[in-house]
Amino acid sequence: MKERLVQLEVLRYNPDTDTEARFQRYEVTCAEEWVVLDALNKVKADIDPTLNYRWSCHMAVCGSCGMMINGEPKLSCHTFLRDYEGVIRVEPLVHFPVERDLVTAPDDFMEKLKRVKPYIIPKEKKPISEGEYKQTPAQLMKFRQYSMCINCMLCYAACPEYGLTPHFIGPAALTLAHRYNQDSRDGGRKERQEVVATHEGVWECTFVGACSESARRTSTPRAPCSR
């Protein structure tokens, strides 16, 4: 397997001991086919156990390992070393408070997801014994793409509006509201509009599309806003 020496420049910060964040340089031998997360894991195992970041699935579905890589919000498990030359700069996701090193606090994001009532508010309730709600493949396709968001928060880091106006509910939460509004089983659009169609909701979006770019592999958060 082809190997190469990778240089990482990682933003470090510990609120217990540091007054401000600083970059730390690591050099680590990596397989050419590795992702940035693999390089970080090697640093943690072999060089510096005090480096902190989140990760789990290593297949771009759990949404844990979002970080800024050369200034762009990325999942580090799906960012390939082969696409980079020179020093790779790794920083915590912007627009979120830093807990430590690459670990950010998603409290605001979690609160916003909840506010759009992201669950079925049934049009007509029926017991389980009456079986499934019929839903044709066409009806499914109306919302499925909006149900693919992995909550990785990259779109919030990419969103200039969220950076400027933190009360903006943001792309993922808007997408989720739209996902339920478009579901043939749902009758909750009116309740969700109380949050979505306000100054903190969809009207704050400036349609630059940075969210879609950051999340192009999973959901398409821009679409519901631009309707």
Add this chain to the structure above:
Amino acid sequence: METISTDVAIIGAGGAGLRAAIALAETDPKLRIALISKVYPMRSHTCSAEGGAAGVIKPDDSFDLHFDDTAGGGDWLSDQDCVEYFIHEAPKELLQLEHWGCPWNREADGSVAVRPFGGMKKKRTWFAADKSGFHILHTLFQTSLQFPSITRYDEFFGLDLLIDEGRCQGVTAMEMRSGELRQFHAKAVIIAGGGGGRMFPFSTNGAIKTGDGMAMAYRAGAPLKDMEFVQYHPTGLPNTGSLLTEACRGEGGILVNKNGRRYLQDYGMGPETPVGKPQLKTMELGPRDRVSQAYWHELQKGNTVSTQWGECVLLDMRHLGEKYIDERLPLVRELCASYLQVDIVKDPVPIRPVVHYMMGGISTNTKAATPIPGLFAAGECACVSLNGANRLGSNSLVELLVFGRRAALSAIEHIQGLPAANTKALNARAVETQKRIDGLYARTNGTESMSGVRKEMMDTMEKNAGIYRTEEGLQEGVKIIHDLRQRYDKVILTDKSKVFNTDLFQMLELGSMLDCAEAVTVGALARKESRGAHQRLDYAERDDNKFLRHTMAYFKGLEPPRIDYLDVVITKSPPGVRDYSGDHK
């Protein structure tokens, strides 16, 4: 230490934990529910499940057939009263998820679609493309947000159960962002912490799958059951170990060796079926244990393909065509393209078996109750004895729903009329946890590196407790794991900070994995037969006279576990021959 009083504490907020929380909140809105997890719910490993969830729904299917598939698939180590309960609850739970909005694939008439899966006689696997676990997890998480009685403690690392008067009455946990300990006083505790597949080096499991919930219950005196049964999934990406769902074969993908031969026909799963026309319960739709074992034999015969990632066989899906692949297996295509740079539309993909699932776990009965009053468990961390010696693909996503709910109902029964807790006694136990953590920080005589001990554990598990096992190999494995457990007390904690200290979390996780690994190796050494996923080269046959029973491992501190046995519940299907030769022979 701050005390949080609650009615039911749940440890783990993946599929099983969320389902339990919702069942508690729906059944009694006055209950206070603490949902504790070391990760945010959406990060839980349920999200990585791809293929789907089994439940009888179509007119050509029957409960009896699902029963037979599960009992036989488990090589008759399943408790049949449990299987019976499960198969009847399964469709109800899947319909409940449908009512909560899960985007199941549909037939043209709007009814739920099902796909074929390994070891199943009928098509009964409900699916949401190849992201079924992801959609189940997010549907449950989003649904849970409407219940004000569920208080989430996201990124709280569960540490020790609080046992007093023989009853489980709470748990200690560390708030990860501050490093502060909390004690949760609860009338009942449900563990839903997942499996421990990360004790192996090559695994589909996410980094969080370190058996913490299993180890917590085990240390508190609950036995671990059938831990030697570890499932290898036949088709993992050879470099990252990521799962390529069984649906690849359910939809018609074939497995070939370096000569282009569909080798499964040589291992009791033939004769060959036409390419692209998968037939149920034979060839590529054989059960996972048999298909993974066939790879091992091909390896011995020199029939595998040498790649830069080691010895592989090939999964060929080209004949499915681009349109069908994109409709049914889009994630698989993306994973292969990104991580291997192989387009499955144009080329076969090299794969090899990969550790995927632990059939064993905290011993529970059909009510999801452990032998410790007040302690319940559900999901992969539990061994309710549904899966026996080999789990069938698409039974586990349903298991976590059925038994997550069951654990909640059992917890509600348990807490009726309980005497008041002796908070002084619980506080004293919580202080012991604090001392344990303080001891890790204060350790000055450390000589062992954490990554070093972890690597030795993983390598030992792969070498000595893999797809095929021997007396000699297992004896060595038992000895090394035992030795590593002693050395664990000398592991250095490099990072002394209180704030989100992943060095500390990894050390705690390593401790959990070592405890579980010892139960796996000791159980495997004692089981001198071959059954399902536990295959012994020196005891090649199933031995129902001696081993139609569950292995029960009891924690004995730094000594190896005490092993005892429990009879298997057989109600209507006596042990027989597992036949995967299909109807077409």
